[in-house]
Amino acid sequence: MADYEILTPETVRSYIDRTPSLAGIVDTATLDVHEVGDGNLNLVFVCSDADGKGVCLKQSLPYVRLVGESWPLTPKRILAEARGLSAGARYAPGLVPEYYGVDDRTHVLAMENLRGWGMLRGELNEGHAYPGVDTQLGEYVAKVAFNTSYFAVEQNDLKAMVAEAVNPELCRITEDLVFTEPYVDVPNNSFVDELSPEVAALRADARLRAEVGMLKWAFMTQAEVLVHGDLHTGSVMVRDADNGPECRVIDPEFCYYGPVGFDLGALVGNILAARARAAVLDRPAPFQEWLAQAGPAIWDAFEAEMRRLWPSRLDPTWTDGLLDAWLAKVAVDTVGFAGAKANRRIIGLAKVTDIEQLPPTEHVAAATIVLRTASRWIRDRAALRTVTAANEVFDEVRDEVLG
Secondary structure: OOOOOOOOOOOHHHHHHOOHHHOOOOOHHHOEEEEOOOOOOEEEEEEEOOOOOEEEEEEEOOEEOOOEEEEEOOOOHHHHHHHHHHHHHHHOOOOOOOEEEEEOOOOEEEEOOOOOOEEHHHHHHOOOOOOOHHHHHHHHHHHHHHHOOOOOOOHHHHHHHHHHOOOHHHHHHHHHHHHOHHHOOOOOOOOOHHHHHHHHHHHHOHHHHHHHHHHHHHHHHOOOEEEOOOOOHHHEEEEEEOOEEEEEEOOOOOOEEEOHHHHHHHHHHHHHHHHHHHHHOOOOHHHHHHHHHHHHHHHHHHHHHHHHHHHHOOOOOOOHHHHHHHHHHHHHHHHHHHHHHHHHHHHOOOOOHHHHOOOHHHHHHHHHHHHHHHHHHHHHHHHHOOHHHHHHHHHHHHHHHHO
16 A cells, blocks of 8 residues: 555646645646546646646556556655656757656656657657657667667766666566566456467577576576666657657656667557558558668667767777777677567557457557567577568568468
């Protein structure tokens, strides 16, 4: 049970009034408050006043909201989210919501109200393309990664940052739900009966299991950069603006120091689900073509931004050859992590609407495409080497499943 006040739409106004850091952001006398948290962990309150000003409050509960009080979880995870938003605001301004601060007593974080924005996953489900957002996401990952790594931070300072960002409970959720549970028979797993042969084959594949184990090892041991930790299409808000589509990255509560390929892979793995949905629904060709290039575009933007920032690295003994080798490693990591993130969304806890909201026949076909593609990405990532080559695997599997 919580030892602090859990907010409700009725108590948000008084909370804002007594919180100095929120003074003047909105007029609480005319405030309209809605709880919109549809995620697995937290409460989210969207607040707007009569003048159109707004704020969004996010409160971490002392348990997993999806499951309830039977699964306790530290509410201090909101501090990790604050750390991630702060880093994004500093190094990738304009790609995260404006950040107003965090209350470590009530575990409430305040940020910009993205009123009028849509969640990227939902927009993709409806067949809406957002050209340019893929590039923005690649740039976001690169900007935060470079500036929170040894490339840009003095050694002793970075070691202190790594220690401060330790996030064991949230990392344990990822270690279990992404890398362990999909490959064994546990109560958290679920899938339709028609997928049983696919899941059985996946679990019987010794090479696949070994490669998943290596990815888990990398996730647990490679403290490369400050990663978002849960950067999927449900963690990205989008809108059409005068200068073209734009995005904001949200929800970095799984933030910790880990391999940068995990963030990139999370994006690519979730685009895989979107591509499978679009294929079985036979979405218009231009939309499917845009989705097909989105993964490679994320990677290309990430690589280009890393190369742009590279001349400012602190250690001159790190040559251009080191950057080439590091980027090659990250590309392989990206393909493997993408596969792991995609598999868990079909088999494990916390599904994605891309697949779950499909009619039964299309659901099975799309899920099969995801499982077969993702498993090949994991097994063959060293040979595939690039996100572009991984895309070709999707094309082969799609044709195999759909004919």
